[in-house]
Amino acid sequence: MTTAALKVVVIGGGFAGLWCTRALARAPVEITLIDRANHHLFQPLLYQVATAGLSAGDIAAPLRQILSAQRNASVRMGEVSALDLAQREVTLADGATLGYDFLLVASGATHAYFGHDEWAPHAPGLKTLDDALEMRRRVLLAFEHAETAASRGDERERDAWLTFAIVGGGPTGVELAGTLAEIARHTLRGEFRHIDPARARVQLIEAGPRVLASFPPELSERAAAQLRGLGVELLTAAPVQSIDGEGYLRGGERVAAKTVLWAAGVAASPLGRLLGAPLDRAGRVQVAPDLSVPGHPEVFVAGDLAAVTQPDGKPVPGVAPAAKQMGAHVARTILDRLAGRSQSAPFAYQDYGNLATIGRMAAVVDLRGFKFSGLLAWWFWLAAHVFFLIGFRNRLTVLTNWAWAYWTYQRHARVVFGGAKAPPGSNPADPRSV
Amino acid sequence: MTTAALKVVVIGGGFAGLWCTRALARAPVEITLIDRANHHLFQPLLYQVATAGLSAGDIAAPLRQILSAQRNASVRMGEVSALDLAQREVTLADGATLGYDFLLVASGATHAYFGHDEWAPHAPGLKTLDDALEMRRRVLLAFEHAETAASRGDERERDAWLTFAIVGGGPTGVELAGTLAEIARHTLRGEFRHIDPARARVQLIEAGPRVLASFPPELSERAAAQLRGLGVELLTAAPVQSIDGEGYLRGGERVAAKTVLWAAGVAASPLGRLLGAPLDRAGRVQVAPDLSVPGHPEVFVAGDLAAVTQPDGKPVPGVAPAAKQMGAHVARTILDRLAGRSQSAPFAYQDYGNLATIGRMAAVVDLRGFKFSGLLAWWFWLAAHVFFLIGFRNRLTVLTNWAWAYWTYQRHARVVFGGAKAPPGSNPADPRSV
Numbered sequence: 001m002t003t004a005a006l007k008v009v010v011i012g013g014g015f016a017g018l019w020c021t022r023a024l025a026r027a028p029v030e031i032t033l034i035d036r037a038n039h040h041l042f043q044p045l046l047y048q049v050a051t052a053g054l055s056a057g058d059i060a061a062p063l064r065q066i067l068s069a070q071r072n073a074s075v076r077m078g079e080v081s082a083l084d085l086a087q088r089e090v091t092l093a094d095g096a097t098l099g100y101d102f103l104l105v106a107s108g109a110t111h112a113y114f115g116h117d118e119w120a121p122h123a124p125g126l127k128t129l130d131d132a133l134e135m136r137r138r139v140l141l142a143f144e145h146a147e148t149a150a151s152r153g154d155e156r157e158r159d160a161w162l163t164f165a166i167v168g169g170g171p172t173g174v175e176l177a178g179t180l181a182e183i184a185r186h187t188l189r190g191e192f193r194h195i196d197p198a199r200a201r202v203q204l205i206e207a208g209p210r211v212l213a214s215f216p217p218e219l220s221e222r223a224a225a226q227l228r229g230l231g232v233e234l235l236t237a238a239p240v241q242s243i244d245g246e247g248y249l250r251g252g253e254r255v256a257a258k259t260v261l262w263a264a265g266v267a268a269s270p271l272g273r274l275l276g277a278p279l280d281r282a283g284r285v286q287v288a289p290d291l292s293v294p295g296h297p298e299v300f301v302a303g304d305l306a307a308v309t310q311p312d313g314k315p316v317p318g319v320a321p322a323a324k325q326m327g328a329h330v331a332r333t334i335l336d337r338l339a340g341r342s343q344s345a346p347f348a349y350q351d352y353g354n355l356a357t358i359g360r361m362a363a364v365v366d367l368r369g370f371k372f373s374g375l376l377a378w379w380f381w382l383a384a385h386v387f388f389l390i391g392f393r394n395r396l397t398v399l400t401n402w403a404w405a406y407w408t409y410q411r412h413a414r415v416v417f418g419g420a421k422a423p424p425g426s427n428p429a430d431p432r433s434v
Numbered sequence: 435m436t437t438a439a440l441k442v443v444v445i446g447g448g449f450a451g452l453w454c455t456r457a458l459a460r461a462p463v464e465i466t467l468i469d470r471a472n473h474h475l476f477q478p479l480l481y482q483v484a485t486a487g488l489s490a491g492d493i494a495a496p497l498r499q500i501l502s503a504q505r506n507a508s509v510r511m512g513e514v515s516a517l518d519l520a521q522r523e524v525t526l527a528d529g530a531t532l533g534y535d536f537l538l539v540a541s542g543a544t545h546a547y548f549g550h551d552e553w554a555p556h557a558p559g560l561k562t563l564d565d566a567l568e569m570r571r572r573v574l575l576a577f578e579h580a581e582t583a584a585s586r587g588d589e590r591e592r593d594a595w596l597t598f599a600i601v602g603g604g605p606t607g608v609e610l611a612g613t614l615a616e617i618a619r620h621t622l623r624g625e626f627r628h629i630d631p632a633r634a635r636v637q638l639i640e641a642g643p644r645v646l647a648s649f650p651p652e653l654s655e656r657a658a659a660q661l662r663g664l665g666v667e668l669l670t671a672a673p674v675q676s677i678d679g680e681g682y683l684r685g686g687e688r689v690a691a692k693t694v695l696w697a698a699g700v701a702a703s704p705l706g707r708l709l710g711a712p713l714d715r716a717g718r719v720q721v722a723p724d725l726s727v728p729g730h731p732e733v734f735v736a737g738d739l740a741a742v743t744q745p746d747g748k749p750v751p752g753v754a755p756a757a758k759q760m761g762a763h764v765a766r767t768i769l770d771r772l773a774g775r776s777q778s779a780p781f782a783y784q785d786y787g788n789l790a791t792i793g794r795m796a797a798v799v800d801l802r803g804f805k806f807s808g809l810l811a812w813w814f815w816l817a818a819h820v821f822f823l824i825g826f827r828n829r830l831t832v833l834t835n836w837a838w839a840y841w842t843y844q845r846h847a848r849v850v851f852g853g854a855k856a857p858p859g860s861n862p863a864d865p866r867s868v
Binding site: 060075077140 | 471472473486489490491492494496498499501502503508509510511512528530562563564567574575578581582585586622624625626627628831834835844847848849850851
C-alpha cells in the first residue's frame with residue numbers, strides 16, 4: 001500500500017451510494033461520488049411531487065451540500081459510459097476517466113414496460129424529479145382538457161379526460177390512486193364551471209389478485225377498503241394488454257382513459273450489464289453474500305441494482321431502508337479491508353417493517369407482524385417519512401406543507417410548467433391535444 | 435340590453451387581467467379569463483426562482499383556485515390566435531371562439547433582444563416560470579462545468595464557466611447580479627474541491643451611464659456601491675455588441691463568459707398587433723385616456739401591453755402596481771357602462787414609490803422623494819413583497835424560506851431538473867457541454 005489515500009468511486013447518489021459515502025467519512029480514502037443529477041432524491045415522497053403536494057426542492061437536496069463538510073468526498077456530476085474492471089477505471093460520457101481501488105455501483109433502477117416500450121409515451125413512470133413533474137403536468141392538464149371538452153358539449157371527450165388509470169397496485173400505485181382521488185374530490189372542488197372534478201374516475205389496475213402484494217393479505221384488504229372509500233375503482237387479477245394515447249385494453253375490454261400512469265415494472269440500471277456478472281430477470285446483479293461482484297472483491301453493488309436473497313429465500317426488497325443498509329455494509333467491508341481483514345461479513349437485511357400510505361389519513365403499517373391501518377398508521381407513516389427526510393430545512397417545509405394541505409385540502413404546488421407554453425390544443429404534435 | 439348577462443373576456447391572468455376580473459366580482463356579467471398558463475405568477479419574485487431561493491410553486495397560484503369563489507368568472511387555459519373586433523370574437527388556438535361585449539387584452543410583455551434574436555439561446559431572459567427554471571439550471575450547471583474543467587487542469591475553461599454576465603442594469607439585472615454574487619461567495623462555500631466558487635466573476639452590463647436609471651441618481655449611486663460591496667463588477671456606459679455561447683463582445687473587447695443572462699429589452703405581446711391601433715416602438719398599444727382602443731370603446735388594453743402617458747409626459751412604468759391599477763380602472767369603466775354612463779374617466783397612475791433589492795440586506799427605496807437604502811430599505815422591500823404575494827399559504831412559505839436563507843445562507847431550491855438527464859458533457863447537442 002502506498003502512502004497516497006486509496007480511491008473509492010461511488011456511482012449513484014441515491015440511498016445506497018450516499019449512505020456508503022457517509023459511512024466512510026473518517027476513513028483514509030478519497031471518495032468520488034458520481035451522479036447524473038446534482039441532487040439526492042427522497043424517492044419515497046416522489047409521488048407527492050407528481051400530485052402537486054410538494055415542490056421538487058422539498059424532497060431533493062444538492063449532493064454537494066450534503067457532503068460539503070466531508071473532506072474526503074468529492075462530487076462529480078456526470079454520466080458513466082464505461083467500466084473497466086481489469087484496469088480499475090470508470091469512464092464518463094465527457095471522456096474523463098477515474099481510477100479506483102474500490103468501486104460501488106449503486107445506480108438503481110428505472111421503470112420498465114415488460115417489453116412494451118411503445119407504452120412509455122402514453123404511460124409515464126415515476127423515478128426521477130422530471131418524471132414527477134411530467135406526471136403532475138399531465139394530471140393537471142387533463143382537468144383543463146376535460147373542461148374545454150365539456151364547454152363545447154363533447155361528453156365523450158370529457159369523460160375520457162376525466163378517467164385516470166394507474167397501472168400497478170404496489171405502494172406507488174396505491175399512493176398515486178389515493179391522492180388523485182383526493183385531488184378530484186376535494187382539492188379541485190368548485191374550481192371548474194363545466195365539469196365536476198369529483199366525477200373523475202380513478203382506476204387502479206393490478207395484474208395480481210390483490211393490491212400491496214408485499215403486505216400480509218389482511219392489510220391488502222384494508223388498503224382496498226380504504227381506497228374504495230376514497231372512490232378508487234380497483235381492477236385486480238388481470239393485466240393491461242395494451243396502452244395508447246386514447247386509453248387501454250384489459251380483459252378484451254377497451255377503456256377510454258386519456259391519462260394512464262405507470263407504477264408497475266422495474267428494470268435495473270444498464271450499468272449492471274457492464275460488470276460481467278450474472279443478472280436476474282429484472283437486470284439486477286447477482287452479487288456475492290458480501291455484495292461484491294463474483295471474481296472482483298473490490299467491486300460492490302448495492303441498492304435496487306443488487307439482487308440479494310435473504311436466508312428464508314425471499315429477495316431483499318427494493319426499498320430505501322434496504323438500500324441504506326447495503327450502502328453501509330459496503331462501507332464496513334471497505335473499512336475491514338483497509339484494516340487488513342480480507343474475510344468479509346455477509347450482508348444481512350434488517351426488516352423493520354413495511355409502510356404504505358393511501359391518501360389523506362389512511363395508511364397500512366406492518367411492523368414485523370404488528371399490523372395496523374387507518375389514521376394511526378397514517379400518522380406513523382408521516383412521522384417516519386418526515387424523520388428520514390434529509391436536511392432539517394426540508395423537513396420543516398414538508399411538515400408545513402402537509403399541515404396546510406391537511407386543514408385546507410389545498411395542494412401548494414399546482415403549477416404546470418415545462419408545458420405552460422403549450423396549453424391545450426395549441427400543439428398539434430402533442431397526441432394529447434384536444 | 436337582453437336579460438342574458440353581458441360577456442366580458444379577459445386575456446391574460448397577470449396583475450392587470452386578474453385585478454380587473456376580481457373588481458367585477460359583483461357585476462352582472464359573465465367573465466372568461468384566458469391564459470396560456472394555469473397560474474398567476476408573482477413576477478416581482480421571479481428572480482428568486484431563477485437563483486434557487488424559491489420554488490416555482492411559492493410564487494405561482496392556480497388561477498382557478500384564486501377565482502374559485504367568484505361565481506361570475508370562469509378560467510380557460512388556452513392561447514389566443516385571432517381577435518375579430520368587428521364580430522366581437524376571440525379565437526383560440528384549438529379553434530374555439532368566444533364572443534364578448536367587453537374585451538380586456540392584458541397579455542403583457544416578454545423580453546426582446548433589440549433585433550438580435552440570435553442572442554436568445556445564449557442569453558435567456560426572465561418572464562415566465564420556465565424562463566426562471568432555465569436560468570437556474572444554467573447557473574447551477576456552470577459551477578459543475580467549472581469544477582470539471584478545473585479537475586483536468588483547464589484554467590481557461592474554468593474561468594469562462596466562472597464568469598457570469600448579466601445584461602441590463604434595471605431592477606431585474608440588479609437583483610440577479612446581487613443574488614448571484616451572494617450564491618458564489620456564501621451559498622456554495624466549501625462545496626467544491628477543485629474550484630473556489632467565491633472567485634466567480636459577476637458582471638452587470640448597462641448600456642446607459644448608471645444602474646437603476648428609473649431611480650434618482652443618488653439611489654443609483656448607493657445601489658452601485660452596494661453591488662460593488664457584494665463583489666459585482668459594474669460595466670456601465672457601453673452596450674454589448676454581440677453574444678454567443680462562449681462569451682460576449684463589448685467596446686471591442688471580447689470576454690469569455692459561458693453564462694450570459696438577459697435583463698435588458700422588453701417587447702409587448704404580439705396580440706397588440708391584432709387590435710389595429712397605433713403601437714409604440716416597443717409594440718405597446720397607444721390607448722385612449724380611458725385605456726380603450728381608439729374607435730372601440732368596448733375593447734381595453736392594460737398592463738405592460740398598454741402605452742400610457744402621465745400628465746407630466748412620462749410613460750406609466752411597466753410595474754405590478756401600475757398593472758393592477760389599470761386592471762381596476764378598466765373594471766370601473768365597465769361598471770360605469772353597465773350603469774348607463776357612457777362618459778368614462780381617464781386613467782390616472784398613482785405612483786406610491788419605487789423599490790429595488792440588491793442582495794442580502796441591501797435595497798433602495800424611493801417613496802415619492804423619501805429615499806433610503808441599505809438594511810432598512812431591504813426590510814421595507816421584503817415586507818412589501820411578501821404582503822402583496824397572493825395567497826396566505828405562499829406568504830408563509832416564502833417567509834420561512836427567507837428566514838432560513840437569512841440564517842444559513844442556504845437556498846432551498848438548488849435542484850436542477852429538465853436537464854438532470856443531461857449532465858455536463860453527455861449531450862453533444864448542448865452548446866454548453868464541456
